[in-house]
Amino acid sequence: MHQPTITQAKHQLLEKKYSAVELLDAVYKRIDAVDNQVQAYVHLTRDIARQQAEAADKKLAAGEDAPLLGIPIALKDLICMKDTRTTCASRILENFVSPYDATVVQRLKAAGAVLIGKTNMDEFAMGSSNENSYFKATKNPWDLNRVPGGSSGGSGAAVAANECMGALGSDTGGSIRQPAAFCGITGLKPTYGRVSRFGLVAFASSFDQIGPMTKTAEDAAVLMNVIGGHDPMDSTSANVPLPDFTATLSNDVKGLKIGIPKEYFKKGLDANVEKAVQEGIKTLESMGMQAIEVSLPHTEYAVATYYILACAEASANLSRYDGVKYGYRSEHADNLMDMYTNTREEGFGEEVKRRILLGTFVLSSGYYDAYYLKGQKARTLIKQDFEEAYKKCDVMVSPIAPVPAFKLGEKLDDPLQMYLSDIFTISANLAGIPAMSIPCGLSQENLPIGLQLMGNYFDEATLLNVAHQYQQTTEHHLQHPAL
């Protein structure tokens, strides 16, 4: 009972095959059975979930409906839910209880969702493997010796291991798409401004987007219908109409032009990944889409630009964790300066400190022009690359990551290698375009490989349409880990 997609479970609930409480119990039973191995969750919200499931059953009995009525959903642990802990997988927020709901949480609640728990992540969303969590490293359900990707690795693993029907992640530089690829699920990073960031603990404000992580593109469309749309509480949320993403899933994709950015198929690509992605492109062509080569000439600057700008924003965003108001405060301090430094020294992990230092450096007097300002200029050029490319094509296709899921510990001591694993996903965040990952095959080692679809601004509908049609044609998304 824990295995259906959101769409299937919705039907089965309406058909009264089982109740919302029974569905919830089945999911918790699954979590209890496998999460000691997978370690996808930081903490579960059993009491709240039960109340929500009971309320859903009452509504179902009364013949009411809502888009996610009775559906168990997990939240990445940097999305605030009232009266529950939001830790960001950091010691500094280990005991922080949010006094308010994020806008997406309000919307999920209003849509009848059952919010079952908070998933593990790299601390403050900084990482690509989930190994930067203060609490524990989540394991990849396909191979427990491997990473689930990051930073939304807990959400990715929870969906892949059937520990929830769907989850929300956040994507600052690939943090939804890369774990979706590593875990063999579907993940969408919406256009910047499509989903409200209010209540999403900020890593890099001009990059962060919340998005769905699901078993199918259809489920992603269902979640996007709920969480998307303008929010007056977020000044950067776009006031553009929110289409019904489920309505266009079945549209014909014939004649759509797929751009293949040549810069994304250079050296360093794993042979398994290359093969699966090329096959994915062939499948799309077989569906009547037309592949053309496009160019994103400033791609080589993406990683550097991203780490300058994202770290600059992070260095300010994380200043509020100072031990004064909430969260961890060092016991070892006799004066204010010591309280600040010891709290942050003890409260933050290595990667977070590395990025705060990097961000502080690039904003410092005398370096601002050379780094931050130049980074902003490079960002504009990268954005223009995409605008040019979309004059020629409707979607772009590329790999998500150069390799499938790597082994735990493999890249932990080499931050640069870790940063480079985001090379194909970062540009979408720099440009602000929507992009998604869908499974496109397994490697020789039986590890999932993700295909990246990148869309034009506010055109998630086309992405979801193409992804759904691809999933109607292929069965990659139906493969499950043996766990």
Add this chain to the structure above:
Amino acid sequence: MKYEVVIGLEVHVQLKTLSKIFCSCSTEFGRPPNANTCPICLGMPGVLPVMNKKVVEYAIKACLATHCEVQTTSRFARKNFFYPDMPKGYQITQFELPIGLNGYINIETDGTPKKIGLTRIHLEEDAGKSIHGENLGRPGRSYVDYNRTGVPLVEIVSEPDLRSPAEAREYLAQLKAILDYAEVSDVNMEEGSLRCDANVSLRPVGQAEFGTRTELKNINSFKFVQKALEYEIERQAKVLNQGDKVVQETRLYDSDKGVTFPMRSKEEAHDYRYFPEPDLVPTVCDAAWIDSIRQSLPEMPEAKRDRFVSAYEIPEYDAGVLITSKALADYFETSVKLLNKPKTVSNWIMGDLLKELKNDDKEIDECPVTPERLTDLLKLIDDGTISGKMAKTVFEDMYQSGKPPAEIVKAKGLTQITDESALAKMVEDVIAANPGQAEDFKNGKDKLMGFFVGQVMQASKGQANPALVNKLIKEKLSS
């Protein structure tokens, strides 16, 4: 060596919007600690600022009232530094693109008018307040009150156009009046809704380039601005005269000792690492909006002063005093509407009324004597019920008790003696008692008039009608 003083002021002004700049919390002053807070102004994880449109409107008003060019697009930045009363670890403020540029205000010292340039006006959020446990009987602990966090501020930066502490004080007075008139701030320095930092340097007379400046902080009254500057100018002159160099630094003013002293260098060694605030979109003020605000701007102090002089025919000096605050000017105009004797009203306001208020350290809007009461009192003089001198006593009573003037006059039995026969008797008695002076007066010593009037007033315990007494003395002594 003779030096020229160069002063520029940075003035922080709280805007009196009902809610804070980035959230809907109240800005009400004097609430219990942290009563006016929410997750947003407390800088909780995940919150975002949303611009309060009213704040932008008030800032535009402040710009227009000081002849600044309102910028079509302005933008916020983050100013990074750690302080317990600043919950986010950065202050959201305008940096590269402020809302107003290139303004000026007119000042006048010793009758010399002068235009003082304004470099810029920018918007920002206020910080909270740290409270040290020593003041609460909890030594060794510190507390933070975030009620003020997120209260909207404009910072108004002048050009280094001021040449003396007196000019600086006058600039502040004019700026305060303008912002008061524009109804954008309470401009109360004691309550902290107006705060002033001063940059000051000296240069040899005739030298074009500026000397090294110091920045003075912690100045919390108009008087102290002048005193702090006077002290600092003397100090810098001494340093320069000894052949030493002025150190560029921030100095705090100690109003008890009347001195400035350097802030510890550690506290000011800041690299604020400004960068554009990614959580806010640029602030756009289109021409139509600016125009509609311009239309709604009330009359500004200068215009009011000119109108007072021409419409009420009062001296420029009087008009200048009456317009120092909008409330005072309104008090005057309301009074004149009730009694059309502008100069008399002006004299009373500038004299007795302001004196009492000053003694009590009160503002005009706290004055217990309303324009109705004041003009009722003046009418009692007009109709001869009491003398001007009695009126002063009645005014004092009225100020203290808040009672209507007629009631006070009645209770004190202060009614003027206007019975001519009774007064004639008093006059005759006085003349009889002072035959020498009477003779001198008859021989042309007119100055003695005052003496006789005084004697009669004394005899009548101040109740005699002075005009009548005058008339009677003249009659008796010329006959």
